[in-house]
Amino acid sequence: MSTIIEIDEVNKVFATGEHAVKDLSLNIKEGEIIALLGPNGAGKTTLISMICGIVSPSSGKIKVKGLDVIDDYRKTRSMIGLVPQELTLESFETVSNSIKFSRGLFGKKSNKILIENLIKQLSLWEKRNTKIMELSGGMKRRVLIAKALSHEPQILFLDEPSAGVDVELRKEMWEIIKNLKKDGATIILTTHYIEEAEAIADRVGIINNGELLLVEEKKELLSKMGSKTLTIELASKIKSIPKSLSSYHLQLLNNGEKLAFNYKSNDESTGITSLLMDIKKAGIKLADLSTSQTSLEEIFVDMVNK
Amino acid sequence: MINLQAIKAIYVFEMTRTFRTLLQSLVSPVISTSLYFIVFGTAIGSRMQDISDVPYGAFIVPGLIMLTVLTQSISNASFGIYFPKFMGTINEILSAPLSAFEIVLGYVGAAATKSLMIGIIIFITAHFFVEINVLHPIWMITFLVLTCVTFSLFGFIIGIWAKNFEQLNLVPLLIVTPLVFLGGSFYSISMLPDFWQKVSFFNPVVYLISGFRWSFYGSSDVGIEISLIAIVIFASLCMFVIYRIFKTGYRIKQ
Numbered sequence: 001m002s003t004i005i006e007i008d009e010v011n012k013v014f015a016t017g018e019h020a021v022k023d024l025s026l027n028i029k030e031g032e033i034i035a036l037l038g039p040n041g042a043g044k045t046t047l048i049s050m051i052c053g054i055v056s057p058s059s060g061k062i063k064v065k066g067l068d069v070i071d072d073y074r075k076t077r078s079m080i081g082l083v084p085q086e087l088t089l090e091s092f093e094t095v096s097n098s099i100k101f102s103r104g105l106f107g108k109k110s111n112k113i114l115i116e117n118l119i120k121q122l123s124l125w126e127k128r129n130t131k132i133m134e135l136s137g138g139m140k141r142r143v144l145i146a147k148a149l150s151h152e153p154q155i156l157f158l159d160e161p162s163a164g165v166d167v168e169l170r171k172e173m174w175e176i177i178k179n180l181k182k183d184g185a186t187i188i189l190t191t192h193y194i195e196e197a198e199a200i201a202d203r204v205g206i207i208n209n210g211e212l213l214l215v216e217e218k219k220e221l222l223s224k225m226g227s228k229t230l231t232i233e234l235a236s237k238i239k240s241i242p243k244s245l246s247s248y249h250l251q252l253l254n255n256g257e258k259l260a261f262n263y264k265s266n267d268e269s270t271g272i273t274s275l276l277m278d279i280k281k282a283g284i285k286l287a288d289l290s291t292s293q294t295s296l297e298e299i300f301v302d303m304v305n306k
Numbered sequence: 307m308i309n310l311q312a313i314k315a316i317y318v319f320e321m322t323r324t325f326r327t328l329l330q331s332l333v334s335p336v337i338s339t340s341l342y343f344i345v346f347g348t349a350i351g352s353r354m355q356d357i358s359d360v361p362y363g364a365f366i367v368p369g370l371i372m373l374t375v376l377t378q379s380i381s382n383a384s385f386g387i388y389f390p391k392f393m394g395t396i397n398e399i400l401s402a403p404l405s406a407f408e409i410v411l412g413y414v415g416a417a418a419t420k421s422l423m424i425g426i427i428i429f430i431t432a433h434f435f436v437e438i439n440v441l442h443p444i445w446m447i448t449f450l451v452l453t454c455v456t457f458s459l460f461g462f463i464i465g466i467w468a469k470n471f472e473q474l475n476l477v478p479l480l481i482v483t484p485l486v487f488l489g490g491s492f493y494s495i496s497m498l499p500d501f502w503q504k505v506s507f508f509n510p511v512v513y514l515i516s517g518f519r520w521s522f523y524g525s526s527d528v529g530i531e532i533s534l535i536a537i538v539i540f541a542s543l544c545m546f547v548i549y550r551i552f553k554t555g556y557r558i559k560q
Contacts, residue, residue, distance in 0.1 A: 014560055015560070049397075052401040053400055053401050054397050054400045054401050054559065055559065055560050056555060056559060056560070073403065074309070074403040074405075075403070077401060077402060077403040078403045080401070082397075082398075082401050084394070084397060084398075086394050088393055088394035088395050088397065088398070089393075089395065090319075090390075090393065090395055091393070092323070092326065093319075093322075097319075097322070100315075101315050101319050102398065103315075104311050104312060104314060104315025104318075105311075105312050105315050105316070105398065105399065105402040105404065106311075106312070106402055106403060107309045107310075107311045107312055107403055108311060109311060147398070
């Protein structure tokens with residue numbers, strides 16, 4: 001995949017002195033879904049605002065398809081659609097007029113069929129003549145997506161798309177995002193929901209205090225950094241862990257009913273075989289075995305707290 | 307290349323808002339101006355002597371049109387840009403492939419059009435109360451359009467500057483309205499004592515009303531050329547301020 005967005009040592013220092021983005025460099029590949037994870041105030045929204053032209057970078061370069069976002073702003077902005085975090089909509093306008101307005105803003109001629117298809121795709125058809133102030137939060141979120149897609153952008157930014165959205169709509173939105181990717185769009189989303197990143201992202205970036213702590217393929221990240229836990233259910237309770245097993249750093253759980261063993265799945269030797277043999281030697285009988293993997297959330301919390 | 311579609315989108319969007327609130331946008335200024343005609347034109351005017359051979363009722367028509375056009379231009383343009391700022395929808399404008407010039411053209415164009423419409427409606431309404439003859443119709447339209455555009459530019463600046471609705475009304479209420487009332491809307495500057503005449507010439511609105519009144523009746527407090535220069539200077543000043551606003555991102559872009 002070729003690079004569609006190049007962010008090169010970008011900084012943003014606000015007039016208040018707040019250093020919101022620090023020397024951040026990142027390449028975004030064409031056609032991927034990248035999730036930027038980070039706590040509130042991490043600099044995620046500032047970063048995407050700089051790419052979209054809402055905030056001016058203090059230093060550094062941002063290029064979209066090789067074009068500078070400041071010098072060639074007309075071309076770069078034409079390629080980008082932005083779904084903002086806040087439900088910022090003209091309350092007294094109808095759904096369809098609001099979408100038509102957005103298409104016009106991006107220099108595109110009115111296209112009735114395209115707008116109607118978009119409205120249908122986002123399940124807004126019944127509400128097309130309804131004033132935005134009469135819509136629910138979820139519906140407003142759909143309108144924002146429709147507005148962002150109205151000029152057929154190649155790149156879509158979704159700033160906290162699931163904020164204030166119920167579980168059902170969230171999953172529906174994931175489907176919409178996946179379909180957009182199938183159509184060739186590049187999608188950058190910022191989110192608080194680790195579940196969201198795990199469900200739809202190809203790559204994950206973790207931002208904290210304006211710094212990009214890591215960016216990694218989601219699967220690799222989970223396998224590289226995610227440790228696994230082997231939980232051993234015992235046939236009968238034990239009072240303490242035998243000394244012969246001390247080198248495995250086991251944990252005794254459920255008042256002696258279970259043993260937990262942490263290991264790295266990508267290590268050459270996990271130690272599972274020798275552990276099971278040593279358990280047998282110690283005369284402990286097993287009832288069941290299960291494994292679990294560290295979630296992205298645990299990795300995220302671990303990274304941010306470092 | 308200029309983004310004509312975007313200018314049209316902003317313009318149509320703003321004009322739609324005007325027509326959605328037709329009663330508030332067009333009917334209310336007409337009613338209030340009609341009241342001025344009834345009180346100053348008919349009731350009091352009938353007891354006033356002519357000014358420069360023009361009956362008082364007819365004399366105040368250009369001033370009244372200017373009074374409404376000026377205040378409407380400022381309020382239309384300031385509200386037009388302040389509302390997206392207040393609602394946060396300004397970010398959509400800022401992230402669109404639009405130059406500052408195109409944004410201004412869309413908002414100021416719509417605000418000026420609305421004021422022009424109101425000015426024309428008041429002009430027509432005045433015919434029901436007094437007899438009016440326009441000596442220089444081309445100049446009358448020129449002055450009207452220039453005033454609508456210039457004060458819409460000024461309103462745009464106020465809309466960007468304002469941080470809340472109070473500030474939005476502060477300049478029109480505390481500065482513009484007194485300047486318009488003291489700018490010769492209801493009287494000729496020559497009727498004032500010498501000292502106040504000199505003071506009045508520091509009021510830019512005097513030049514607008516004087517020029518506009520000249521286009522109606524051929525008589526004015528100051529020369530037509532001076533009136534034109536004054537309005538062009540004010541328009542240029544507003545354009546320079548707006549240029550600086552977009553260049554620095556003042557109160558719109560961080």
